Amino acid sequence: xxxxxxxxxxxxxxxxxxxxxxxxxxxxxxxxxxxxxxxxxxxxxxxxxxxxxxxxxxxxxxxxxxxxxxxxxxxxxxxxxxxxxxxxxxxxxxxxxxxxxxxxxxxxxxxxxxxxxxxxxxxxxxxxxxxxxxxxxxxxxxxxxxxxxxxxxxxxxxxxxxxxxxxxxxxxxxxxxxxxxxxxxxxxxxxxxxxxxxxxxxxxxxxxxxxxxxxxxxxxxxxxxxxxxxxxxxxxxxxxxxxxxxxx
Amino acid sequence: xxxxxxxxxxxxxxxxxxxxxxxxxxxxxxxxxxxxxxxxxxxxxxxxxxxxxxxxxxxxxxxxxxxxxxxxxxxxxxxxxxxxxxxxxxxxxxxxxxxxxxxxxxxxxxxxxxxxxxxxxxxxxxxxxxxxxxxxxxxxxxxxxxxxxxxxxxxxxxxxxxxxxxxxxxxxxxxxxxxxxxxxxxxxxxxxxxxxxxxxxxxxxxxxxxxxxxxxxxxxxxxxxxxxxxxxxxxxxxxxxxxxxxxxxxxxxxxxxxxxxxxxxxxxxxxxxxxxxxxxxxxxxxxxxxxxxxxxxxxxxxxxxxxxxxxxx
Numbered sequence: 031x032x033x034x035x036x037x038x039x040x041x042x043x044x045x046x047x048x049x050x051x052x053x054x055x056x057x058x059x060x061x062x063x064x065x066x067x068x069x070x071x072x073x074x075x076x077x078x079x080x081x082x083x084x085x086x087x088x089x090x091x092x093x094x095x096x097x098x099x100x101x102x103x104x105x106x107x108x109x110x111x112x113x114x115x116x117x118x119x120x121x122x123x124x125x126x127x128x129x130x131x132x133x134x135x136x137x138x139x140x141x142x143x144x145x146x147x148x149x150x151x152x153x154x155x156x157x158x159x160x161x162x163x164x165x166x167x168x169x170x171x172x173x174x175x176x177x178x179x180x181x182x183x184x185x186x187x188x189x190x191x192x193x194x195x196x197x198x199x200x201x202x203x204x205x206x207x208x209x210x211x212x213x214x215x216x217x218x219x220x221x222x223x224x225x226x227x228x229x230x231x232x233x234x235x236x237x238x239x240x241x242x243x244x245x246x247x248x249x250x251x252x253x254x255x256x257x258x259x260x261x262x263x264x265x266x267x268x269x270x271x272x273x274x275x276x277x278x
Numbered sequence: 279x280x281x282x283x284x285x286x287x288x289x290x291x292x293x294x295x296x297x298x299x300x301x302x303x304x305x306x307x308x309x310x311x312x313x314x315x316x317x318x319x320x321x322x323x324x325x326x327x328x329x330x331x332x333x334x335x336x337x338x339x340x341x342x343x344x345x346x347x348x349x350x351x352x353x354x355x356x357x358x359x360x361x362x363x364x365x366x367x368x369x370x371x372x373x374x375x376x377x378x379x380x381x382x383x384x385x386x387x388x389x390x391x392x393x394x395x396x397x398x399x400x401x402x403x404x405x406x407x408x409x410x411x412x413x414x415x416x417x418x419x420x421x422x423x424x425x426x427x428x429x430x431x432x433x434x435x436x437x438x439x440x441x442x443x444x445x446x447x448x449x450x451x452x453x454x455x456x457x458x459x460x461x462x463x464x465x466x467x468x469x470x471x472x473x474x475x476x477x478x479x480x481x482x483x484x485x486x487x488x489x490x491x492x493x494x495x496x497x498x499x500x501x502x503x504x505x506x507x508x509x510x511x512x513x514x515x516x517x518x519x520x521x522x523x524x525x526x527x528x529x530x531x532x533x534x535x536x537x538x539x540x541x542x543x544x545x546x547x548x549x550x551x552x553x554x555x556x557x558x559x560x561x562x563x564x565x566x567x568x569x570x571x572x573x574x575x576x577x578x579x580x581x582x583x584x585x586x587x588x589x590x591x
Contacts (some may be wrong), residue, residue: 033371037357044359110353117325117349117426118372277327278318 034120034128038102042136048098052140056091057147060084063208064152081155084148085234086207088141089227092173093198095137099177100190102129103272112276122273130178137170145238157240161247165237168254169230175261182268201227226257279303279324279424279455284333286319293319295479296333301457301472306450308470308487309459310561312569316479317459318352321428324457325349337424345373348417352428354409355416358402362393362412365401366419373420383419390448391415392441407438414442418449425449426457431465443469463561473561477569487561494567495559497533501526501540504550516540525553 042048060083068079106112106129115125145162148154156162176197184190202208204218205227211219222228233250236242242250279301286294294316301307311317322328324335326344337343356365366384375383388394391411401409414430427446431439446456446469458470466473467487474484483490499516502525516539517530530536533556544551 033368036371037368040364041357041359109355110351111355113322113327114349114351114353114355115372116327117344117347118369119344120372274330278322 031120031124031128034125035132038129038132039135041102042098042132045098048136051094051097052091052136053143055094056087056140056144059091060087060144060148061151063087077153077155080148080152081235081239082210084145084152084154085231085238086202088144088234089169089205089230090198090202090207091144092137092140092169093176093194093201095133095140095173096177096180096194096197097191099130099133099174099181100184100194101187103181104184104187104190107272107276110276112273113278116273116277122269126269130174133174133177134170137173138166141166141169154238155240156238158237158242161237161242162234164251165230165233165247165254168251168258169234172226172230172254172258172261175258175265177261178265179261179268182265182272201225205231207231226254229253279335279337279457281320281324282334284320284323284331284335286316286323286328286331293479294323294331297476297479297481299474299481299484301455303455304450304453305472306446306456306458306470308466308473309457309476310461310463310466310473310565311476313461315476317476318428320476321349321426321457321459325426343424345420346422347424347426348420348422350414350417350425350427350430352430352432354413356401356409356412359400361398361400362388362404362415363397365412366415369416370419375419387415387418390418390445405435405438407434407441410434410438411442411445414445423453424455424457428459429461430458431460431462439465463565467561475565475568482568483564490564491559491561493564495561495563496529496531497559498557499528499530499533499536499540500553500555500557501528501544501551502553503544504552516543527557 063083063086064080067083068076071079112125116122120128145154145156145166149156180190180193180197184193204221205225206214206219206222207227211222211228214222229250233242233247233254236246279299281297281299281301284294284297285292297316297320309317309320319328323331325347326342327349335341337346357368360368363384366387367380370380370383384397385394388397391414393408393412393415396404396408401412404412410430410432414427417425417427431442434442443465446458450456458466460466470487472485473487473490475482483494485493500522502523516536517528520527520529528536528540537554537556541551541554
């Protein structure tokens, strides 16, 4: 598995597209949102807005990893790499883990970089760093769990990209990541409570602000992990079909 | 390596219908057949890529032999943005090579495939032949004693092809068993000791290349004269005659006797013979005599003028 992990990690670190989607684009959106919504506001109000904007865009953009995951899995499937690896002693389970874990690691790094950016540029408070740490790991697990299931279900890359947009942008809009939830209609507020983005945003925002209780922390953490597990389990169920397609 | 009653279906389509093979250790074994004959499916079964099949495949009594087998797929399975060195390292790591041992082996394989001076260049900048050689190199990292190659010379220049043949000869000299699937008959004649013909999922003939040539292919004599003889002159008594390359090709079981007779025949008819040659039989002749020459990848309905089964009904 180490071979697969190193291989994928190196491949992703060389990928400029990934750098753009995962780091440059969210930073651009954060800067734009802060300059549009928070400029001209007084200190406390501005701080509150930054506290909502930064974790909001963190949660929005972690899902963009799904594009890279879909591309990587489909490329391996269609160009014969999955089949070739089946002829080696590397087991299908370790192949899957070796491909998946680097993406989890990349998302975690992404979250750290975006929060650090918020801290350095906008003086974003990080009052409960341990909570932020565990939530960031759970968020990485969830985003890549969704990525895994998408990669193993979709037939084409375009289908994967389209569904990523629906999950990332649709979830962000309905989950209250881009504007306060109480400004949205009742029906949207109800839908938001079904979405993992909502729980991730709330928990992350409160942990940064230092207002996250243990109860709320575990509630948020387990909700995020539960969504991640659901993705992962669906992926595992679908995996034999993917392997069969790949092996011909 | 022994294959017993190997069967494989994809839904209603039967790809292999009970293939039986015995591949001698240390041989270079050719696997030939038309498109859709089942060669790639068979190779994938041998390489453990396909595992849901009926029948049995074993190597010296062992069912799992992944650690001593190297598979070269038809597709170029390399990471294009990585260097040759990094691609080889990846496959070496899969087989448990690490540190200095890994580096040393990568260097050895790079030299073996003729890419030592391009080791740090990215694969995307390589020519087709270089990519094919590296694709083979990835399967050699763990010094396998069985190498399975699926059309490794598709779309490459003659120099790279020759280099790959030399590599295969070297591997065979080192004691490797090689299973080589191809469409190119001349490749099988050049590098394989034994060959199996597969058509429509069945093994239709196998044996030593020379034996099969002797059994199925008829030698011919090519004759080109200064002026053509009238048809009534009775050349057909020598054997089956076909027009070929501005002359005549006479198929015969006794070419030397026929050559002598033709020479005498033309002399007696006061006609100068410009060329008189023995044409050695080719594996391609064996292939056609066993499989026929109709295309295998056309829609059978096309011959009827219909485009769908519904229309036929």
